[in-house]
Amino acid sequence: MQIKDKIVIITGGANGIGAALARRLFLEGAQVVIGDIDKKSGQELVAEFNQNNKINAIFVLCDVTNSDHLHQLFDTAQNTFGGVDIVCNNAGIAQADSWMKTIDVNLNAVIKCTQLGIQFLKKRGGGAIINTASIAGFSPFNPMPIYTSTKYAVVGFTQSLRDLNDTDKIRVNTIAPGSVDTQLLQGLIKSSPTISQIVDKLGYVPVDEVIDAFIKIIQDDKLVGDTVMVSKKGHSQIISPN
Ligand code: NAD
Numbered sequence: 001m002q003i004k005d006k007i008v009i010i011t012g013g014a015n016g017i018g019a020a021l022a023r024r025l026f027l028e029g030a031q032v033v034i035g036d037i038d039k040k041s042g043q044e045l046v047a048e049f050n051q052n053n054k055i056n057a058i059f060v061l062c063d064v065t066n067s068d069h070l071h072q073l074f075d076t077a078q079n080t081f082g083g084v085d086i087v088c089n090n091a092g093i094a095q096a097d098s099w100m101k102t103i104d105v106n107l108n109a110v111i112k113c114t115q116l117g118i119q120f121l122k123k124r125g126g127g128a129i130i131n132t133a134s135i136a137g138f139s140p141f142n143p144m145p146i147y148t149s150t151k152y153a154v155v156g157f158t159q160s161l162r163d164l165n166d167t168d169k170i171r172v173n174t175i176a177p178g179s180v181d182t183q184l185l186q187g188l189i190k191s192s193p194t195i196s197q198i199v200d201k202l203g204y205v206p207v208d209e210v211i212d213a214f215i216k217i218i219q220d221d222k223l224v225g226d227t228v229m230v231s232k233k234g235h236s237q238i239i240s241p242n
Contacts, residue, residue, distance in 0.1 A: 126169025
């Protein structure tokens with residue numbers, strides 16, 4: 001799949017990994033629709049992309065746990081750019097003491113957004129959905145049992161949607177980053193010396209390597225129900241369901 005002129009929704013695209021992805025996709029010629037609760041960062045980011053009176057990107061204030069907001073996100077993409085080709089379900093939180101909210105953002109919203117994505121991608125004759133999991137979706141991150149549970153579930157959910165490629169030409173894959181230096185990770189490090197030690201031991205993955213993995217997933221039609229894991233600097237691997 002080529003990226004140029006594709007219409008891409010990125011949830012949680014105002015900061016961190018999602019913002020880096022938005023920047024790369026813009027440079028590759030995509031039209032980007034960012035859905036996020038952080039209005040200030042989201043609006044500043046799309047302003048970078050919309051120079052010379054040309055609209056290449058839009059920001060939609062969207063809490064992914066709110067179904068009405070999700071519908072507005074997709075409808076705005078449709079009405080502004082004419083459809084949706086790629087959905088990146090990237091919004092995520094890691095808060096040790098907010099179990100139900102973590103499940104709502106990291107899992108339930110991914111499921112709802114995938115359901116909506118399928119409806120919209122079908123209208124275009126196919127497309128790609130990329131769900132953001134984590135290395136914690138493959139090996140438990142003990143200080144964060146609920147975060148771990150949501151990421152395992154996202155991997156299983158994605159793997160179970162393989163047949164959509166045969167029926168509707170929709171490829172659903174997962175990306176599983178290791179530790180990336182974002183506000184989410186910094187918040188975790190500050191919250192717990194144990195987590196700080198684990199992150200020190202794991203080392204950081206440069207965000208550009210995670211974005212390269214996103215690009216690979218979009219472009220490589222052979223990836224279906226797979227995970228691209230970028231566990232540490234210079235190390236990525238494809239994990240396929242058995
Ligand atoms: P981040 O905190 O930098 O960015 C997350 C974005 O999601 C923010 O812009 C935030 O406003 C937005 N967001 C949070 N709740 C939302 C909601 N209810 N609705 C809409 N937007 C919401 O975090 P990040 O590190 O870039 O994380 C992005 C994804 O990558 C998450 O799914 C996270 O679990 C995953 N991940 C991160 C790391 C890491 O080390 N940073 C590692 C593995 C996986």
